[in-house]
Every structure is written in structure tokens, then in C-alpha cells.
Amino acid sequence: MTESDPAIIRLGVVGAGFMGRQHIDFIRAAPGMALTAVADPVLPPDAFGCAVHESTERMLDAGQVDAVIIANPNALHVDTALECLEAGVAVLLEKPVAVDHAQSLRLVEAVERRRGRLLVGHHRRHHPAVARARAAIRDGELGQVVAVSGLWSARKEDAYFTDMPWHSRPGAGVLLINVVHDLDLLRHLCGEVVEIQAMQSSHARGLEVEDTVSLSLRFENGVVGSFLASDAGVSPWGWDQATEETAAFPFLPDGVAYRIVGTRAALSVPNLARYAYDASVEPDWHSPLSRTYLPVVPRGSFQRQLEHFADVVRGEAEPLVSAEDASRTLALVEAAALAARTRRTVDVARFRTDVEAGRE
Ligand SMILES: NC(=O)c1ccc[n+]([C@@H]2O[C@H](COP(=O)([O-])OP(=O)(O)OC[C@H]3O[C@@H](n4cnc5c(N)ncnc54)[C@H](O)[C@@H]3O)[C@@H](O)[C@H]2O)c1
Structure with a gap:
């Protein structure tokens, strides 16, 4: 099988740091998948034996990927995932889904609107x-x-x-x-x-x-x-x-x-x-x-996560961790931070409602 075989999922990795390199190793060991591109602004162009692009935009424009694993810094997660979803590419997005619950809601909305295929990388599940x-x-x-x-x-x-x-x-x-x-x-x-x-x-x-x-x-x-x-x-x-x-x-x-x-x-x-x-x-x-x-x-959970992602890419499974689900986890993290800052008990459902209404 080669990467031109339509049965092979062509994968790109955005952000080839500590976590991105681990994903690259898992992709290389996975049957039915090929690493076809990496996007990272600070890598030499021949670093991984595949095309290396300085940005996600260039990688998507090159049309070499069916799916993308996003492992760049947290603050870039939502915009990168939106870019990939807009290009019709399936996404495995590293945790946290966003840096705050309000940001994650943009992604939840986009996944619903575009019926996008997006799995969040809470691999332990x-x-x-x-x-x-x-x-x-x-x-x-x-x-x-x-x-x-x-x-x-x-x-x-x-x-x-x-x-x-x-x-x-x-x-x-x-x-x-x-x-x-x-x-x-x-x-x-x-x-x-x-x-x-x-x-x-x-x-x-x-x-x-x-x-x-x-x-x-x-x-x-x-x-x-x-x-x-x-x-x-x-x-x-x-x-x-x-x-x-x-x-x-x-x-x-x-x-x-x-x-x-x-x-x-x-x-x-x-x-x-x-x-x-x-x-x-x-x-x-x-x-x-x-x-x-x-x-x-x-x-290993990373291997099982990748196998599950392949099913999500092919439209054969709903993501075990959806953007909405991960958004609830993120709201809980944020509620914890708020509780620590204010030294009070936080009602998590009310906190989420307040964020959704723009009050937090
Ligand atoms: N699932 C896990 O257990 C796990 C473990 C560690 C990290 N992570 C997550 O993985 C992500 C990356 O963490 P890390 O520790 O690998 O960080 P890192 O700093 O080692 O790697 C980030 C990489 O992103 C690249 N980058 C920066 N801007 C970019 C851009 N605009 N486009 C593409 N690439 C860009 C950097 O050059 C770097 O190579 C984070 O979201 C982190 O939370 C998950």
C-alpha cells in the first residue's frame, strides 16, 4: 500500500514539538495511515521525510492531507481547528480543546454547523x-x-x-x-x-x-x-x-x-x-x-485513540470525546481556577451558563 492508495488515510501534524513528535511515531507505526505533511514554523524542511510547511494554511493549500493532528500551543488550538474544519479536513485536536470555555464554544458551534469530524485528544479515555x-x-x-x-x-x-x-x-x-x-x-x-x-x-x-x-x-x-x-x-x-x-x-x-x-x-x-x-x-x-x-x-491509549480517529475520519464512528464534551471538561478546569481565585464554591452549571451569556 502507498499513500496514493485511497484506503490510506493521509495525515498531517500541526506542531511537531514534544507531543507532535509522539503522534508522528504513532502514525508511522499505524497500519492504514501515512504521515504526508507537517506544519511547524521552526523546523528544517526535511525533518520528517515528508512535506514540511511553515503554516497550517500552506499545508492545507498543498492538498496532501485527509486528516490533521493538531499539537501546537494551546492558544492556537481553536483557530487552527477551525481552519482545518473549513478545509473539510478531519481533526484530532490535542487537549485542552481551547484556553477557555468561551473560546471552545466557537469550535463547538463550528463542528455542529459544518457537521465536522473532530476528536479531542483526551487519550486516557x-x-x-x-x-x-x-x-x-x-x-x-x-x-x-x-x-x-x-x-x-x-x-x-x-x-x-x-x-x-x-x-x-x-x-x-x-x-x-x-x-x-x-x-x-x-x-x-x-x-x-x-x-x-x-x-x-x-x-x-x-x-x-x-x-x-x-x-x-x-x-x-x-x-x-x-x-x-x-x-x-x-x-x-x-x-x-x-x-x-x-x-x-x-x-x-x-x-x-x-x-x-x-x-x-x-x-x-x-x-x-x-x-x-x-x-x-x-x-x-x-x-x-x-x-x-x-x-x-x-x-496503549494513544494507539487506540489513533485507531478510533481513523474510524472518525472514515465517518464510521462518532468521536468518543467531542468538542462539546471536551468543552465541558474545560469549563470545569476554568471553574476550578475561578474557585481558587475567589475562594468560593463554584456552581459549575451556573458558571457555564454565565460564560455562554458573556457574564463571566
Ligand atoms: N495528550 C497529552 O498527554 C499531551 C502531552 C503533552 C502536550 N499535550 C498538548 O500538546 C500540545 C503541544 O504541547 P507540547 O508540549 O508538545 O509543546 P511544544 O512547545 O513542545 O510543541 C509545540 C510545537 O508547536 C509549534 N508551533 C508553534 N506555533 C505554531 C504554529 N503557528 N503552527 C504550527 N506549529 C506551531 C512549535 O514550534 C512547537 O514545535 C499542547 O496543546 C499540549 O497541551 C498533550
Whole structure:
């Protein structure tokens, strides 16, 4: 098969930095896909063995792509995605969908108006352990879920902020860069969040953006939860250390990012350890506690995301993470930032309504 074969999806990548290069590797390993173009203003023209353009516009004008993966800085996401949708090209847009909820609404509107094919890159939703955990919750394997807690902490290198200054300015920060994934997954697993409280700190790095946050969440089904995150502190806890998603991060087997507590059992994710009292009659906190691991077939979420994107490109699947869905996750991140700034509880639905009405 060659890229002139109509069965092959011709893919372009916009932004070939840390994340874009990983997407390029996944495309190269994927059957039925070919990397035909890259758009990035700061690359040598022969960097990837395919056409390299200095802008998305030039790449689209060259007509070499059926679909595009957008991995440029967050502030460019909406305009780049709109450009691609206007050109009739399918889009996998890296998270966050936009830098704020108001901006994301432009994209939601354009996707609806153009019936555009757009998947947002909340890749963790594609991980087999997430699908298994979601099924366990849905099928009552934990009883009634009462609470959830999560943690993500890792010490990013200082060059992450000095070499790529957009990382230290509004539009980035640990909430928008990292916690956005976790809040998306907590929504996916536990349902919509109705109230949020937050504290944040820039104490460790002294940057304009926050490096550390603590969140309290109330879900619409009555579940309450908490989430802690820092990009300044060493830890083995968090999705990136608990999965083998990228070689760029250390992997510790049996790692935990989330703990979900139900009336019959508890489940940690992504290691899928299920804890339950081991008594046939009236089990309670005096009963022995047993641990079993839920079985799952291992597969990387970026690969599964790319396979799913191929189905979206061909019009054979609705996106697992639509612009509208990702826009709700982003609204939650923004509500967290507002809660931290104002030191008050934010009603998430009211916050979204206020943004939509131009009041926030
Ligand atoms: N899904 C994930 O786990 C994950 C992980 C890291 C980053 N990301 C996301 O990927 C995106 C990129 O992050 P990164 O860490 O790779 O950043 P980066 O700074 O390493 O890369 C950004 C790239 O975009 C290029 N660029 C800048 N302006 C451009 C333009 N106008 N057109 C095309 N390219 C342009 C830059 O030259 C650079 O190569 C961000 O949205 C980030 O949130 C996602």
C-alpha cells in the first residue's frame, strides 16, 4: 500500500514539538495511515521525510492531507481547528480543546454547523483500564459509588518553562496542562461535577501560572471527590507514572492515579485493584479485606485513540470525546481556577451558563 492508495488515510501534524513528535511515531507505526505533511514554523524542511510547511494554511493549500493532528500551543488550538474544519479536513485536536470555555464554544458551534469530524485528544479515555473501570462502576461491581480521590504529581524540568515560555504564561499551568486530563477522566468515570472548590499555589516555582492545586468536587449523583496536583513535586502517583503511555516518563508497575470507593468494593485505577470485605454474611469494616485485580487486555491509549480517529475520519464512528464534551471538561478546569481565585464554591452549571451569556 502507498499513500496514493485511497484506503490510506493521509495525515498531517500541526506542531511537531514534544507531543507532535509522539503522534508522528504513532502514525508511522499505524497500519492504514501515512504521515504526508507537517506544519511547524521552526523546523528544517526535511525533518520528517515528508512535506514540511511553515503554516497550517500552506499545508492545507498543498492538498496532501485527509486528516490533521493538531499539537501546537494551546492558544492556537481553536483557530487552527477551525481552519482545518473549513478545509473539510478531519481533526484530532490535542487537549485542552481551547484556553477557555468561551473560546471552545466557537469550535463547538463550528463542528455542529459544518457537521465536522473532530476528536479531542483526551487519550486516557481510550485506555483499556478506563473502559474496564467505567464498566465496573456502571454495572454496580463497586455497589453505590460514594467517593473518589486522585493525585497527579511530578517534578517537571525547569527548561520546560524557560525553553517553552508559553508553558509559564496564562493558557498553560498545571490545571490546564495536566489536571484537565484528570478532570476529564473523573467526569467520564463518575459523571458530571456540579460544585467545585479549589486552592492553588505558585509558591514552588514562582511563575505567573499555578504549579500546585487542591480540588474538592461534588458530582451530580451525590459522589464527592478530591484531587491534588503539582508539577513541582516528585511523586510516584499519577497517570503518567502508572501507565506505559510514553517513554518520556518513568513507569512504576501497580501504580495508582485514582481511588474509587463504593458501598461494596473499592477500585484503584489504572492498576484495577479491587478491594472488598471477604465475608459472606454482613461484611463490614471488621471483616477481612481481599484484593483482586480486574483482568484487562493491555493496549496503549494513544494507539487506540489513533485507531478510533481513523474510524472518525472514515465517518464510521462518532468521536468518543467531542468538542462539546471536551468543552465541558474545560469549563470545569476554568471553574476550578475561578474557585481558587475567589475562594468560593463554584456552581459549575451556573458558571457555564454565565460564560455562554458573556457574564463571566
Ligand atoms: N495528550 C497529552 O498527554 C499531551 C502531552 C503533552 C502536550 N499535550 C498538548 O500538546 C500540545 C503541544 O504541547 P507540547 O508540549 O508538545 O509543546 P511544544 O512547545 O513542545 O510543541 C509545540 C510545537 O508547536 C509549534 N508551533 C508553534 N506555533 C505554531 C504554529 N503557528 N503552527 C504550527 N506549529 C506551531 C512549535 O514550534 C512547537 O514545535 C499542547 O496543546 C499540549 O497541551 C498533550
